[in-house]
Amino acid sequence: MMTTRRNFIKKTGLGLAGAYLGSSLLQACTGSIPKGQGPFGNIGLQIYSLRDLLFQDPKLTLQTVAKIGYGHIETFGMDLTSNTFWGLSIPEVKKIMADVDLKTYSGHYDMSRFLSRHHTTDKENIEKYIETAHELGQTYVIAPVTPMDDLNNLKVEDYQYAAEQLNKAGEIARKAGIKIGYHNHFWEFRNFANGTKGLDIMIAFTEPDLVSFELDIYWIEKSGLSPQSYFQKYPGRFPMWHIKDMDKNYADPIVGKEYDSLPFDSIQNKVRFAEVGSGNIDYINIAQSARQAGLEYAFVEQDDIYMSNKFESVKKSYDYVQKFLVK
Template sequence: MQHNRRTFLKQAGLGLSAAFLSPYLFSCSGNKTGNGPFHNLGIQLYSIRDLIGTDPIKTLETVAKIGYKHVETFGVDAASGSYWNLPVAELKGVLDNQGLKTHSGHYDMSKYLSRHHQDKENIEKYIEIAHQLGQTYVVAPVTPMDDLNNLTIEDYQYAAEQLNKAGEMAKKAGIKIGYHNHFWEFRNFANGTKGLDILIAFTQPELVDFELDLFWIEKAGLKPQSYFEKYPGRFSMWHIKDMDKQFTTPVVGEKFDTADFMGIMKEIKYTEVGTGAIDFVNIASYAEKSGLQYAFVEQDDIYLPNKFESIKKSFDYVQKSLAK
C-alpha cells in the first residue's frame, strides 16, 4: 500500500465551506477562570483548514472570540517561512493582536523519520520558525506514510533515534520535540509490542514528549488511561477529539492490520467533543499523571455547515465539563 501524508490528509478532510459565526453565537461563550490546560484551551487549526487557508486573519479573530486561548499550527511553507501566505512575523503579529498564543506546531517530518529517505526535511528551519512564533514544541504529526502496513520494529526504532537527534537540536533553542499518534502505532508486533511503545521507550524524556490523540487511541481499541498509567509524565499534550457513536469499531486487529487504507477510513467518523462515544470526564482525571500541559480541540472532518459553530460546541463542552 503506497500512501503519503498528502493522500492521508486529503482523505481525512471534506473541505466543507462555512460562514463566519454571527455575533449572537458568542453570547454564551467565555471560559471559566483558571490556569489549567482545559481552562486555557487550544485548537489545532487543521480542524478549520479551509477557512484559515482562505482568510487567516478573520479566522483567527473568530477563534479568539469563541474563547480559545492558543492555537496549534500546521502546514508551514518552510522555504518561504510562511503560513497561509502570511510570513511568520506577520502571523505572530496577528496572534498577538488577538490575544492568542501558540505553544505547539505540527511540522512534517515524514522523510526525516524514514529509514528509506535521504532527502530529509530541514529540522533546523522548523526550530527557527517555532522559536519565532514562541512555540515550546515542534511536533511530528505522523509517521512516514509510504507503506503503513509494513512498518517494522526497526522503522520505529529509527524514528525514535531521529526524534532524539531533533530533540538535541531543539534543546539549544529551549524547544522540545513532540510526536502525535494515529491508529497504526497501536498495531501489535509478534512480541506484543506496539509502535508507540517503541517510540516512548527509545526516546529521551528530556528531549521528546508525546501528544496523545484521544480519538485515535480509542479507535485502536485501547484506553488513554492505560498509557498514562504505563508512561506517566510523557504525554504533555492531548488532542481532544470525539468519535461518532455509530462508528466505534476498533480499526486495529487482524481484520484491519493488512486492510486497504481507504477501507479503514470508511470506518471513521468524528463529532463535536462531548457528543460522541469518548468518556472525556474520566480521561481528564488523569491529566496530572499524564503530565498534561496543553490541550487542543481537534476534529479532522467537520460535518456541520458552519465549522465555527462546531468548534464552539466543542469549546463549550470542555469549559462546562472538564475545566473544573
C-alpha cells in the same frame, strides 16, 4: 484592464467567503462560556480543524477562534519554500495573533522524511522548524505522523529509527529551549509478532528529556485501548493531548487482525468524528488522569467537521470542555 484569474478569485471567492465567515463569526460567538484555569480551562485549538476557512481568510478565522474563547492554537502547514503559514508571513501571523491575544505553544511540522530510514539525504530542515517555533514563541515542535510511504509495512526497525531521529532532533531543539514531540494515529497501536506496539517502541527508544508525546485521544480509543493505560504505563510522557470525539455509530475499533493489513482508504468509512462531549469518549473520566499524564496543553481537534457552520462546531467543543472538564 483585464482581470487576472487570481484577482478574480480573490475578489469573488474570497469576498463571498468573507461574508460567510462574518455571519458565522456572529453566530458562533454568541453565549460563549468564559475560560477557566489549567490545561482544559486554557484550551487550545489545532487550527487544522478549520483549514478550509483558514486558507480562505486566515485573519478573520484566527479572530473568530479567539472570540469563541480559545487561548491558543497549534499551528500546521508551514511552507518551507516561502517561509509562510496559510499564505501569511510569520510576522503577519504574529501580528494577527497578538492583536487578539491568541498564543501558540505548539506546532505540527512535517518530519516524514526525517523519520524515514528509507530517505537518507532528502530530510526536512529541522533547524528551520526550530527557528520558526522560537520566533512564534512555541515550546513544542511536533512530528504529526510517521512516514506515510507504506503504513501497512512499518516494521520494528522503522519505529526504532524514528525514535532515534526524534532524539537527534531533541538534542538540536534543546539548545534553543524548544522540545520535540510526536503525535500518534491508530497504526502505532497495531501489534507486532511479540505483542509490541509501534508507540511503545517509540516511547522506549526516546529520551524523556528530549522527546515528548502528544496523545490523540480519539485514535487511541479507536484502536480499542484506553488512554489511562498509557498514562499509567508511561507517566509524565504525554504533556499534550488532542481532544476530539467519536461518533457513537462509528465506535468499533479499527486495529486488529481484521484491519491491520487493510489500506487506510478501505478503513476510512469506519471513521467519523464528533464534537467533544457529543460522542462515545468519556472525557470526564479521562480528564482525571491529566496529572499522571503530565498534561500541559490540550487541543480540541476535529479532522472532519460535518456541521455547516464550522465555527459553531469548534465552539460546541470549547463550551463542553469549559463546562465539564475544568475543575
